[in-house]
Amino acid sequence: MWLIDQLAEQHIRAAQEKGELSNLPGEGAPLTLDDDSGVPAELRSAWRLLKNAGYLPPELEMRRDALALSDLLRELDPDDCEARELAKRLTLLEMKLQQAGMSTDFLRGEYRPAIGQRLQQEK
Numbered sequence: 452m453w454l455i456d457q458l459a460e461q462h463i464r465a466a467q468e469k470g471e472l473s474n475l476p477g478e479g480a481p482l483t484l485d486d487d488s489g490v491p492a493e494l495r496s497a498w499r500l501l502k503n504a505g506y507l508p509p510e511l512e513m514r515r516d517a518l519a520l521s522d523l524l525r526e527l528d529p530d531d532c533e534a535r536e537l538a539k540r541l542t543l544l545e546m547k548l549q550q551a552g553m554s555t556d557f558l559r560g561e562y563r564p565a566i567g568q569r570l571q572q573e574k
Contacts, residue, residue: 485502487499513547517545517548521558524537
């Protein structure tokens with residue numbers, strides 16, 4: 452067991468003995484555990500810690516920013532000066548994502564019509 456795991460277990464036991472973990476929301480309910488089988492065992496504690504702190508890997512952070520910019524650009528007038536600047540930022544983010552080996556198809560919305568057709572067929 453790694454040091455951070457041992458320290459966490461120690462703090463949990465101490466809190467249980469003091470009764471600090473009693474009557475908490477969700478007590479007795481089953482835990483929903485993330486599948487971290489793709490993460491090496493020695494990195495799982497650090498990975499969980501970063502994930503719970505809201506940290507995203509740089510590629511996913513860029514993807515989130517690109518989606519936000521894309522949504523914003525749909526709302527703005529294309530002739531607006533601000534829209535042109537945002538379009539440049541989006542292009543730069545798209546290039547960085549492609550350099551990181553990620554697909555940027557999610558920005559094009561190429562699947563949206565196909566999904567709409569499929570949903571209409573199922574009705």
